[in-house]
Amino acid sequence: MCSVQDEDGDIAVPRSAISADRVCMKCKDTKAVVVTRVNDALCRDCFIVYVVHKFRATIGKSHLIRDGEEILLAFSGGPCSSALLHLVQEGLSQRAHKRLRFKPSLVHIDEMGVLDLPSEEREKTNAAILDVLRGTGYPCYISSLEQALDLPDGSGEQKVGHCRPPCWNIDNGEGLENYNRAKHDKRLADVFKSIKSTTAKENYVRNLRNQLLTAIARRHSYSKVMLANTSTRLAIRILSDIGQGRGGQVSVDTCFADERHGDIMFVRPIREVTSKEVAMYNSLYRVEPVFVPTLTTQASRGASIDHLTECFVTGLQAEFPSTVSNITRTAGKLDSVVRTGTEDFCVLCQSPLDTNVGEASALRAVEFSDMLSKRGCDPGSTTSGCCGEGDGSCQSSKVNSLHNTDVIKALCYGCRLTVKDMTDVSQLPSHVTQEAASRISRLRMKEDIQDFLIDGDS
Structure with a gap:
């Protein structure tokens, strides 16, 4: 299974060729419940082993996560982060064949401040997410995207007395009640009203999120942050980056270990798992994600470059199952710039x-x-701007x-x-x-x- 690779030149598979009565290609004696890659049928148990192996092998091959290390896991509430959280929980459980050795903590960044949503809906969504976080028993934090506007310097380090705390520890009596009572900074909404394109807004949200995650990790002495980026999402990001003039960033945006933030490393442990496999994993384990609206929720196909690229890649992947793997493997050959x-x-x-x-x-x-x-x-x-007459009376530059x-x-x-x-x-x-x-x-x-x-x- 370690050498599982999609074929480079696969052809479109007719839906009529996929039978509902197929037997698992791995164990050969159980009815298949899902078709992965090109046309490989797997039963429930074999499919779960397949996904778990991808997750654990990605971590193991990197040799970057040490035994007993404390890791901050970014949890958005969506399908991918929910699947990653469940994989971590299963890997740390007593029934796991080989238990994971790191110690996870969870952080949720509330990004709904960029949307024109009623405060009641925002609080209801956050309450549902915090219920999931509390149920894990891990240390948990919550913050809002507005906090990224108040980080005092370029390093992102928090200085006591200079600005508000970037997050609330919900295990120490600083939970949802105190978070909801905090005054949400209206500057974030004003900024997004002044930005013309949805593409620029999405890029700005991504940058603020990464800066805030870096600041929270530094404040609580975490050296690594886990992100729930699937191979499908990374393939979309690759093409989107190239389309937006970010070709030089493709490597750091999609590799397993993103070290651009210096002492804080972003890792992507499910980068070999597709969005389809995540959806099937959640369905088989009855993992219920929390719906969190975004800037392009229910938006038209061409609302942004990211959204248009997503429609293109997922549509192509449905007909040619090796699309995502070919894109990510090609980008993986690029060297990262330090x-x-x-x-x-x-x-x-x-x-x-x-x-x-x-x-x-x-x-x-x-x-x-x-x-x-x-x-x-x-x-x-x-x-x-210029306030002079071209005779040296301009004071703007002074x-x-x-x-x-x-x-x-x-x-x-x-x-x-x-x-x-x-x-x-x-x-x-x-x-x-x-x-x-x-x-x-x-x-x-x-x-x-x-x-x-x-x-x-x-």
Whole structure:
């Protein structure tokens, strides 16, 4: 089973060719209940062994999770995170053949603040999720996406007295009651109202979520965060990233271990399991996910690039079962880019910067076009507005404030597209603008003393 691979060139399987009376291809004596991969029929027990093996083999092959290590598991309440939680519970139970050795804790990030939902519906959904978390007996935390706006610096570390706590421990009397009484920051809703496209909104939500998970993990001394990304979701992310100019991030976005956040590692233990297999696993074990609406719930096919890509990949996967595996295996051959300095990463998504290109590149052509299209200010100015007459009376560049062009210099190409959809960069999280401002200050200081520096090549 370790060498199970989908065929590279499979053809569409007619539905009429799939019989309901087939016998399990593994044990040969039990009626099959599910067809996996191209046309492989498995019974209930063999299918569960098949999924559990994928999960455990993915963890085992990495050799990254140590015995007794405390792991933070991100639980959204959806089908994938519910399946991952159940796999962990089964792996830690007394009846498991080989018990898992790590110690899980759970965290839920409430992202419904970006939707125009009644507070009662939001609280009801959170109550259902917390019921699931409490039932596990593991340490549990809950936070909201609004908290990501108040992280004080680029490292994401929480400083007592500077902002609100990023999460509530529901095991220490800080549960749903205190969480519901907290004043939800309206700035998040205002930011999303100012962003034009749904694609930019989805990217912004993803970045805020990752930053908040990183901050919570640091605050409670976790070094790894488990994400419930299936192979289907990763295949969608690969094509979506390429379509949005994030091709250089494909490797870190889809590999097992995402180390772009420095001391916090994101791991994806069910990256070899498809969404179809997750749905069947939940059905066989009667795992009941909690429905949590998103930005594209009941949206049209072309509502966003992610949503359109999802429709394309899942539609193709239904006819050609090797679609997802071929996409993920191809992307798996790409090398991940690591940081080489303190300022070579994007302040928003923490990915390596991909904007250090030559003057004859397509990026420079786009930037030049944007500069020419601006009106009312000197094209060479780095400010977002001009108050002078071209005679030196402009004071905009002398004000110690952060402007769009300052932030854009500290962003990767994909995040630049997201920020361009915003009307004001001050709506970005405080730690993002602070890091961008620090870089600009260091750059200006370096320019001021450039004549006094010794060239390292001389």
